[in-house]
Amino acid sequence: MIIELSSTATSRDADTLAASLTARYGRVHPVLLGANWLLVLPGAGGAAAAEVAGLPGVDRVVPTAGPFHLAERALRPAGSVVSVSGVDIGGPGFTVVAGPCAVETEEQLARSASAVASAGAALLRGGAYKPRTSPYAFQGLGEEGLRLLARQRERGGLGVVTEATQPAEVQLVAEYADMVQIGTRNMQNFALLKEVGRCGRPVLLKRGMAATVEEWLCAAEYVLSEGNPDVVLCERGIRAYGQETRFTLDLSIIPVVKKLTHLPVIVDPSHSTGSPFLVAPMTVAAAAAGADGVIVDVHADPASARCDGAQAILPQDFERLMEELAPVVEAGGRRLTRAHRGLQPLVA
Template identity: 55%
Template sequence: MIIILKPHASKEEAQQLLRQIEAKGLKPLYMPGVERTVLGALGDERVLQSLHLESHPLVDEVKPILSAYKLVSRELYPIDTRVKIGRHAVGGDGFTVIAGPCAVESQAQLDRIADYLTAHPVAAIRGGAFKPRTSPYSFQGLGEEGLKILKTTSERSGLPTVSEVVDASDAELMARYVDCLQIGARNMQNFRLLEAVGKLDIPVLLKRGMCATIEELLLAAEYIVNAGNPKVILCERGIRTYETATRNTLDLNAVAYLKRKTHLPVLVDPSHGTGIRELVIPLTRAAAAVGADGIIVETHTNPAEALSDGHQNLDPQQFDDLMSSLKPFVEAAGRSLK
């Protein structure tokens, strides 16, 4: 429920209403604006109705939140949210580029990649220390050693880090090493993991599940925000369809739809979305054109020798081509590379 107070309502009076809402076992929200103060009340609708807020002398209007997801909805927060990874803000008028290898393989490997990333306006370096793989015989990551490598590279290069957390028990450990936790497609509806990262004060990059609807993605984000962490970035990374020409079908219309429905920033992953490195550049341009807040792409000094997903990693020259050709598309969309 959204409660719009009358213009003369004071902060103290608003706090009194919030206490009444909380006393009923509901979740109160306080959203002061320039002209009006808006309150929110989340919980059992029958309890909400028992408050009879429509007749309260300080209340101008009461509106229900119609969407199943409340906290991440534009109905409640119409202004775009910006989420900081290190000193970089994702969202707003900037276009964010996060890049790096699928997996952290060694200190030398990650440092070499960071060297050419820092020659461009790249916001953060990504790299998996724990790798959830379809086959038990595939490279599973270096674990905590990989996290230490990420930390060292970050300190050396100045780039904040993004890495995937695959188990709730690892969340606090990873938060000590990296600047942003990624939740991958396979874990989008791992609700225990969502609640675990929701209790941490760290940005979370939440990828859409390969068979998930847009509403399911938003409800997964709702779990994190409801647990106490508003620093959520959504990521469209392609969905599984009957098409077999590409690894996944990159659902760019979902990006435009998400920008209408949620205040959270939305990134696109054209690497996993296609699984074909030659398609990464054109689909990155398309992502900028459709309104994405940025991209997360995979790049490697030698994709042929990569221990994970080498076929979709860009080599250094291809990454240079990506960045040089991206600027006009970003500017045409009214943004700037930051």
């Protein structure tokens, strides 16, 4: 159960009510989610709702089943929209995030950023910190990569989405990025999830490669419970049996997750399939299935890429994809989200 307090409630009001309810209903979790104080009562049943609804300062009571509560659709039945530097993810738009898997050089990033911006991408992706399967693989440029991303935002106006891989990196990444990504390998790194919940930036949470939907949404709950309302889920494929694709892109999960949660859901057709020729059809299929967007790997010279070049598509193929995608999005009663140009850099 969730208790939403009135808009005038203070932290003292929330703490006082939480203390009075703890003895009766077990542990109560006060959360300042956006501008509203919420009290999460994991163990309270339907009978408690009527009693609690009449208490002073209570605006409404939302019955929830758990084990995730703040992520449940019941809290925001119309769905949530997450704004990233003026670009909305969720709602009537379909948002395309694109760029190289990893930042390698200024020239490489500039070529990809220019290409995706001119083709109509709304946000720029690029990894400065890269968690890799092998310790000998390219691990990213670190802070220098973040600087290069910020420079591209200043020049081209696309907001930046980039990954943090450990709690100690989060504040630095948040200084440069417009959205902090949590990768599949870190979906259940709970210390990291708590830290991004406090970082003041929207969060892109990728599904773990072997995670159930419940585990995925509970991971989102960690971020929400720290007071960050701006979480976007990303389906990026689960473990496959065969070798025809890198992972199995579970498009059937999109309507399931959108029924369960108010959080926006996007799809990663690049990391899931591992094949450039599958990116376009899976992007179109994701739009048809009701996804709120996609995140796509684009590299001007995939053969020379230091990270996941085998799955990246060329700029001209991305341009063609955007042309093919538009009528599918429009047929579903939506529109392609456009970038908010003229952004100022977060870091000089």
